[in-house]
Amino acid sequence: MKRLFGMRQSLKGQSRSQIERIERRLFLRRGLSLGAVALLSGCDVTDAESVQKVLWAMSRWNDRVQDWIFDPGRLAPEFPESAITMPFPFNAFYSMDQAPSVDPEGYQLELSGLVREKKPWTLPELYALQPQLSQITRHICVEGWSAIGKWSGVRFSDFLRRIGADLTAKYVGFKCADRYWTSIDMPTALHPQTLLTFRFADQILPAPFGFPMKLRIPTKLGFKNPKHIVAMFVTNDYPGGYWEDQGYNWFSGS
Numbered sequence: 091m092k093r094l095f096g097m098r099q100s101l102k103g104q105s106r107s108q109i110e111r112i113e114r115r116l117f118l119r120r121g122l123s124l125g126a127v128a129l130l131s132g133c134d135v136t137d138a139e140s141v142q143k144v145l146w147a148m149s150r151w152n153d154r155v156q157d158w159i160f161d162p163g164r165l166a167p168e169f170p171e172s173a174i175t176m177p178f179p180f181n182a183f184y185s186m187d188q189a190p191s192v193d194p195e196g197y198q199l200e201l202s203g204l205v206r207e208k209k210p211w212t213l214p215e216l217y218a219l220q221p222q223l224s225q226i227t228r229h230i231c232v233e234g235w236s237a238i239g240k241w242s243g244v245r246f247s248d249f250l251r252r253i254g255a256d257l258t259a260k261y262v263g264f265k266c267a268d269r270y271w272t273s274i275d276m277p278t279a280l281h282p283q284t285l286l287t288f289r290f291a292d293q294i295l296p297a298p299f300g301f302p303m304k305l306r307i308p309t310k311l312g313f314k315n316p317k318h319i320v321a322m323f324v325t326n327d328y329p330g331g332y333w334e335d336q337g338y339n340w341f342s343g344s
């Protein structure tokens with residue numbers, strides 16, 4: 091609502107009802123573009139394909155609005171150690187015993203796209219990154235559960251600067267050892283609470299919870315937090331993701 095509030099300030103002299111009318115009009119105009127999508131597609135609700143198309147368009151429109159209201163300074167709540175959920179729930183698109191086992195010796199993080207330093211990173215090099223910090227936040231899964239956990243690592247913004255990423259690019263994409271993939275918007279990548287983590291509950295990330303590396307984003311839903319990251323790329327071409335390509339809303343954040 092940043093822009094609406096800005097608008098409210100610039101209208102200081104106006105009466106409340108006038109301001110409310112203007113706000114309504116702004117909402118209507120945005121609402122209309124959504125209605126127009128449904129009208130233009132001439133959607134026949136018995137035709138699954140055109141319904142699908144309209145839903146996709148609505149979700150992409152939703153991404154734009156969420157990006158528009160995203161406040162890079164707004165922080166997700168943090169909690170004391172006593173609030174940590176134990177045992178912490180596991181989730182993936184497979185069962186816990188099928189989590190990938192990544193060989194720490196042979197591991198290399200591959201970098202590509204709009205980054206200056208494309209040299210791959212070994213685990214000892216990643217562990218040596220400074221400064222390292224810990225954060226206790228709530229992880230929320232679309233499947234209807236949430237849990238509070240502690241993750242430690244480096245600010246993702248520090249890492250992106252270190253590799254000379256183009257910070258004006260639109261997206262950062264991730265590929266994982268279990269063939270999962272996802273992508274996020276650059277403002278979220280640069281958010282101060284977005285961490286590239288190596289530890290969970292003060293231990294090296296256990297295999298099911300994302301060894302060797304998980305991107306922890308407390309401002310986004312669980313499925314936007316990739317575990318077992320093996321490659322990263324910076325791009326202006328929409329990369330989608332494993333669940334996103336099956337209909338989960340891409341932005342899925344606050």
Ligand SMILES: Nc1nc2c(c(=O)[nH]1)N[C@H]1C(S)=C(S)[C@@H](COP(=O)(O)O)O[C@H]1N2
Nearest residue numbers: 179180181182183231266270312313315317
């Ligand atoms: N590589 C990978 N990352 C993933 C997933 C996955 O299946 N593979 N699942 C996502 C989903 S839906 C959730 S809720 C969280 C679960 O993380 P947890 O096992 O640490 O609770 O990981 C996310 N990141």
Ligand SMILES: [Mo]
Nearest residue numbers: 231232312313
């Ligand atoms: Mo999830």
